[in-house]
Amino acid sequence: MELQDYWLQYKLEWGWVEYGTILLVVAFILYNIVRAGRGKGVTIRRIPGLDQIDEAVGRATEVGRPILMVPGLGVLDGITVQAITIFSSIVRTAVRFGTPIRLLNYDGAVYAVAQEIVRDVYLSEGVPEQFDPDSVRFVSDRQFAFAAGVAGVIQREKVAATFFMGAFYAESIIMAENANMVGAIQVAATTQFIQTPFFIATCDYVLLGDEFYAASAYLGRQPVLLGSLVGADWAKMVFVMFVLIAAIAHSFEARTPVPADERQDLGFADGQIYKDRPQLFFGKMTKASRF
Amino acid sequence: MNWLIAQVESPEPGFWGLPHTDAPLLTQGFFWAIVGSLVGMVVVIFFLARVPSNFRRPIAVAFVFLAGMFYVLEWVLPRGKDMSGETVIPFLFGSNYEDAVPVVANLSQIIFGLLLALGILSIFRVHFGRLFRLEKDWFFSFVLLGSMAVMIVFGLMNWSLDQAVAREAITSEQASRTIAAQGFQFVFFDMLQNLDAAMFSLIAFFILSAAYRAFRIKSIEATIMMATALVVLMSFIPIFLAITNWLPADQFVGNFRVDTIGDWILDTINAPALRAIDLGLGLGILAMAIRIMLGLERGVSVD
Structure with missing residues (x-):
């Protein structure tokens, strides 16, 4: 088999849609990062869930109870790193207000990283002696043992504010409802979109979808990071346009009778006058791109 | 582990x-x-x-x-x-x-x-x-550490039994009659897994209490959400399906059957909304990955 044959097999396997789309999105993001780096003003909309962080920490300070942070059930991946990045901002606010914190972990690696980051925040705020190593804890790496541990801390310490951010599964509602019982103000964000409705039902503020990944850029207000958000928004606009064009073209093609002399070539059954879904342009482009 | x-x-x-x-x-x-x-x-x-x-x-x-x-x-x-x-x-x-x-x-x-x-x-x-x-609640710490020790001991003993069975030093039937295997069966399968199941079963009650709060009619949005949820719930309950089952499914009035409306809500409103959130998540993680790979993501604590 010649090299070009491998490329043909490769293209058959992966199609060109994925490559084209990813390259386009990456180009958008990089262009906007460069544009923002050159000093072009970048503005993004308000995210209420992130704006409420100071209020939640302030309320915990008023009532003299701790704030609770949980980075979900994920291992040390991009999602959890993002959650810990947001928590570092929350901890900074808590340090300034003198509010006690609890950061409970499901994964040993996440625990180790979270503890160092929290320690760094105390150090950078000039109060390393106030850092309590027990404020960042490893609870368990079993899902419901972890949920029971978190629920126990919520109930015993009557936490005033909770921040659930990261990858959550069935345990999400156990923890959020326990926090609701003790009257905690709750901000949540999860990458598991099936769990998002549970958080919406139980929490005061929920970061939806990519708002979670926008948090570090939003809280840090660094122009270069904000540029990447604008790039992702450009990609969203392209996708919306694509969906609209595809919906119209697909509907039009699906309801356009195929001329009689072309039906045999397309393998139509007797009496069939419209193309089947796999024969339509957008059906072929999106479905036939893989084996 | x-x-x-x-x-x-x-x-x-x-x-x-x-x-x-x-x-x-x-x-x-x-x-x-x-x-x-x-x-x-x-x-x-x-x-x-x-x-x-x-x-x-x-x-x-x-x-x-x-x-x-x-x-x-x-x-x-x-x-x-x-x-x-x-x-x-x-x-x-x-x-x-x-x-x-x-x-x-x-x-x-x-x-x-x-x-x-x-x-x-x-x-x-x-x-x-x-x-x-x-300190306060020290007894719970005692229970936790004790349980941990028991689980580790029986886990290791059970593992060594498995090794012995793999080496054909003893049969699996002999191994299952030992104290180690019985103990592991008790602490892991009879206790821990049932405790897990008990925690899992709590979800049903928490969903009910959360749904009660979420569906209270406080605003136009909450009213729409409650009405939509009711229709979807009805589309899964046989007695409500029976109310509109007499409508012929292949005619225009078939669109007003409860199951048809429920399916339409799930397929036409719910699924695209979830896909939109999923798409946003995909774009968000791609943007974040680029920021991390280029060293731009310094974290908000380093400002």
């Missing part, structure tokens, strides 16, 4: 994997590869400690970029193997790029495994401290 071990894959013999043999440990290549890796790790840590602090970040960013590019290349490079698993395009010293993937993945698992020990230390520090100082 078990899932960590379960994920470790053995690389195929070749550049990335050495052949599996029963030869003495000191004569095996993999043993010296581990020793070499440990020595290399110490050298790298020593090197990083000696490097001026303003160079450390660029070095760390370079490592992150290379690590990220490793997985990007896995996606971009043509497949090195055909459908039958035969190597057709060799990379890197006659080896295959795909063979390197489990090796690199195993490295991550080893690091995660080491860090789990830190987690256990955290548990010991918190709960032994509370126990020795007889």
